[in-house]
Amino acid sequence: MTTVLSLLLLVAVLLGIFAAGLSRRAGAAGFTVAYLLLGIVLTPVLLHPLLLLLLFAVLAVLLIDSLRIRLISQPAQGALKKMMPPMSATEKEALEAGTTWWEKDLFSGKPDWRKFAGMKLHRLSQRERAFLDGETEALCAMLDEWQIHHELKDLPEDAWQFIKDKGFLGLIIPEEYGGLHFSPYAQSRVLSKIASRSSVAAVSVMVPNSLGPGELLAKYGxxxxxxxxxxxxxxxxxxxxxxxxxxxxxxxxxxxxxxxxxxxxxxxxxxxxxxxxxxxxxxxxxxxxxxxxxxxxxxxxxxxxxxxxxxxxxxxxxxxxxxxxxxxxxxxxxxxxxxxxxxxxxxxxxxxxxxIGGQDYIGRGWQMLVECLGAGRGISLPALSTAAGESAYLLVGAFARIRRQFGIPVGKFEGVQEASAEIAASAYTLEAYRAFVTRALDDGAPSVLTAMAKYHATEMMRQVVNLSMDILGGRGIQLGPRNFMALTYQVVPIGITVEGANILTRSMIIFGQGAMRCHPYLADELAALDDDSPAGVAHFDQLFTAHIGHTLSVISCGILQGLGLGWLSKYDFAPPIMRRWYRRFDRLAAVFAATADIALATLGGDLKRREMLSARLGDVHSQLVIASALIKFHSEQPHSRDNDEHAEYALQRAHGAALQALDGLYRNFPQRWLGCLLRVVFFPLGLPTAPVTDEQRRRLGDAMLKDQPVRRMLAERVSLNTEPDDAMGRVHATFALLQEVEPFYEQYLRAEDSLPGSSVAEKLDAAVKSGIVTAEQAEQLARYDAMRYDCLLTDAFDRNLESLDVRPNRP
The missing domain is CATH 2.40.110.10 (Butyryl-CoA Dehydrogenase, subunit A, domain 2)
Structure with missing residues (x-):
């Protein structure tokens, strides 16, 4: 029994040494002292000469450089050289291009959350705000997406001229060359506001400010x-x-x-x-x-x-x-x-x-392109996706409150709330993600982070638009000037496809490039493989032993946090509501880093071909980034219950997606025993499952139907047309009027069936005579009812679908 206890104590000492990241000498000294003390005090068999000889042999290999190089590092260098597939020139250039940011901290398995808490998101300057409220709103007022798409097949000439005259094509160009040179965040806000009115206009402005001559010239010309x-x-x-x-x-x-x-x-x-x-x-x-x-x-x-x-x-x-x-x-x-x-x-x-760049840049084209992909991946496409999410939140939420079925708003049905809660969480996540990624672009061109942003933002857009169409039903599928969702639905595949198809981005780029760019040692190790000189081998030994120490450290952190010791971390720099999320994602970061290192060590270059495994590792890494964005964004919003509920739901969803990806990885690991072992080691009590509850869905579904802080925050990010003859404007205007009349509207609806009359006008007259509503309220209700009915209508055309038939069709 004492022997088992001593072994458990020695394992605990090792875990503590590795988790603390002690140097080889300090760790060896600490373990040796613990070993000898246990042998003297508790288990004398540990002092057996053979065991002591084994201990000192291991310590010699660990501490004597020449011995370690000859027995471990040199053979490992040769084995790895055979395992790793050749890398093309374009792959090397892609891996060397760009920078890294917080995603590298997360990949380390030991992110500095205190440093993260001190990071501030970007704010619009006075000049950027003025352009957003002035020129951008003016452009939005010139745009009619139905006319653009079905009649002109292009932007109106006056809109094109306005775009040129007001500098929309020079958002990224430095001011000394006549451009506006806005921050990445401001560029994103401008593009998403335009996209909330017209995806065609947004794409037309996006391209000159994304991968293209302007950016390439500004950086390399x-x-x-x-x-x-x-x-x-x-x-x-x-x-x-x-x-x-x-x-x-x-x-x-x-x-x-x-x-x-x-x-x-x-x-x-x-x-x-x-x-x-x-x-x-x-x-x-x-x-x-x-x-x-x-x-x-x-x-x-x-x-x-x-x-x-x-x-x-x-x-x-x-x-x-x-x-x-x-x-x-x-x-x-x-x-x-x-x-x-x-x-x-x-x-x-x-x-x-x-x-571009003259003869000095001959042969560097692919590196130039990869470094400039950040604007398209990190700004433009997420901006379009964010606009779609925010517009859906506002329009579908309003419509679901205006449209009634069986005597209640359709947004109150739990089946609808299940879908609308997802829309709400995605819209909040997209805004948080946009703010986080553009903040990263202030500091460089993080290629991995922007690839994540492109993939996950456009996938969230796809989900939001599909769910919106489910809620809207027939109102969403009938094409015409009144339809505010169908054209967005039609362009979703474009975002999925451009700047690298999403399948490729998820299965090959996010983790494939992320491992090389974000791992603290991997890229340098691979670069050192081909140097067989004594100095080269010594350099590889330094990297290789540091890599092993890093792996053991994150494995130990993952195990200790899995055993509940993560609760010892206080995260006192974070608001109380967020501390459990810091704790959960801190644990996941350690588990992810350890799992990634084990997968790389056991599969080597074969992991590049096992795209489904690589994709799952990328999913975990991405969800850690998304969670970071949500935590940061929540902290910078004014405190409100609605802000808390949106963030909680979205964080719960990100946590569940990361766990699901890890579960899929462990279940499908080529060495099944190793997958099972990793699951037991990191999740000894089973993978924690705390899915979103039905009550959370109900609360978030209800929030979409109300005028509350998150709705108002999202409304500031779009062009909020309230003209009653506009596709979006009639929904917003009707929703705004509903806020005013709802208290006495509900009184009227409760009495409606018992009131005499066959029309709304007759029933309202009866309601006034009965004292249910006042004459002024009845007048407001008549106006609301006309707007409500108009809001539900879909367009009708002639037999050839050429001309609108605008005859009223209310009996």
Whole structure:
């Protein structure tokens, strides 16, 4: 019995040493002292010569560098070199591009929550707020999505001119070149406000401010390129597009078939050194109206005009759309009316000074592109998704209160509340996520974080819009100027597809790139594998032993927190309502880091091909980030019960999604015994399950129907039209009037069946005579009833679905 107790105590000592992250020498000394004391006091068998010899042999390997290198690190280096698959040049460039932020802290398994609590989200400047309330609202007032989509097939000319004149195409361009140079958060707010009125307008503004010539020039352009092109782009004198995707190459940039050859040619009447391009691009937004094309292509120098190297890699260039050989102007039909089309070019000659960044950036095109993907992934697409979520919250919530069935608002039915609660939680999460990710973009270009944002924001948009259509029923599917949801439903697949299809992003990029960019040692270890020199082996040994120590540390933290010792952490810097969430996600961070390290160690390069496992690890990492966004956003909102309930529901959902991903990972681990062991070690009492309750669903479903702080906060982020003849405006206006009349409206409804008369007017007259309502209240109720009925109607057309038939159809 004493032997078992001693072994348990030694395991506890080891866990404590590893969890504390002690150095090798301090940890070895501490364990040795504990071992000898237990042998003297409790279990003499521990002092057996053979056991002591084994102990000192292990300590020698641990502490003597030459011995450890020869017995452990050098064999490990050789084994890992064989296990790891070769990495393409584009993969290396993608992994080296961009920065990291809080997602790296989470991947470490030991995030500094106190540092996190001190972080502040971005606020709009006075100039940004003025633009949002002024020019952006003015643009929104010019937009009618039904007209844009079904009649004009484009933005109105006056809207296009307004966009150019007011600087919407230069949100990212520095002020010294005539741009507005807004913060990432302000860019997102502008785009989402526009998207709340028109996705076509939002996409049209988004592209020049996302991956494209403007951003590439601002970051990498020569002084001459910046001085010439950026002011023209900021003023809208040039309309840019960017050609990346080819018919046979989408996300795999290494497979780009478009090519350029270094040669001499004639440009503007002079013979110069340049590039002859052949290209075929598709799905290029703004291509039909673009005046300048940003282009990604492979460059070759077969005649050695630039040096000895023939294959120069991927490059980016500016190509005026009117050059000889360029074919541009045709349109694709992506299901929305924004400009999108193919570009082809045959023997198009450009001078070297049209290479973005000049000759110094030859071969660095893919790195440039990956570093600039942050705007599209972290700003533009999440902004569109956030607009969809917030609009759904406001419009569907209002409609579900206005529309009555069986004598009560449809939003009161529990089946509807189950869907509306998800809409509410997603809208709140999207706003929190947007604020968090754009804050990260203030500090750099975190490629992993923005990939997460793109995937999860667009997936939440898909879920929100689908649930909205469920609640709206027939009101949502009948197309016409009154429909406020169908066109959003129609464009959802676009967000899912662009900037890397969501399947690819989830299964390959988030964890695949995240492990390399966020793990504290992995990338450096892999870089050191090929150096077999004594110095190289010694360097690998330092990294490898530090990696092992890190793995043991996070495993120990995960085990100790699983045993309940996480409750010893007070998190006194956090508000009381959030402390349990800090504790839960702190534990999950440790479990995730440990599980990821074990998966990498046991599967090696094979994990890259096991995409479902990789996707689940990415899901856990992503939910940790989403939870962080929710905690941070909640803390910066004015205190209210509704803010608490939205945050609690969303955090509960993120926690459950992370646990579900871990459960799926453990169940499907290739070594089934190891999956079972990990489950038992990290969750000895079983995976904690605390799903969202029905009561939470009811409360959040009810909140969507009310004028409360979260609704008002979300309403500030959209363009809130209240015109009664507008698709969205009639819902908002009717909902606003309902707030005023509801107390005496409910009195009238309770008596309605007993009142004489066959029309609303007759029954209201009877209600006045009976003293149920006053004459003034009856007048308000008559106006509300007319607006309510108008709000429920769907459009009717002639037989050919060409002209609206606007005859009233109320008996």
């Amino acid at each position: 020569t002084d001459a390129q910046k001085c010439y092109w950026l002011p023209r782009l900021a003023r809208g004198e040039e309309i840019p597009c960017f050609g990346l995707t080819s018919p046979e190459a989408g996300s795999d940039a290494g497979a780009i078939p478009d090519n350029g050859v270094v040669c001499r040619g004639t440009y503007d009447g002079e013979e110069v050194l340049g590039i002859r391009l052949n290209l075929s691009k598709r799905w290029i937004t703004l291509a039909p109206i673009a005046t300048v094309v940003g282009l990604a292509f492979k460059l070759r120098d077969p005649d050695g005009l630039l040096g000895d190297q023939q294959d120069l890699g991927i490059c980016c260039a500016l190509v005026p759309a009117g050059l000889e050989g360029m074919e541009i102007g045709r349109r694709h039909n992506p299901g929305a009316a924004f400009m999108n089309g193919p570009i082809t070019g045959r023997d198009v000659f450009i001078p070297m000074d049209l290479l």
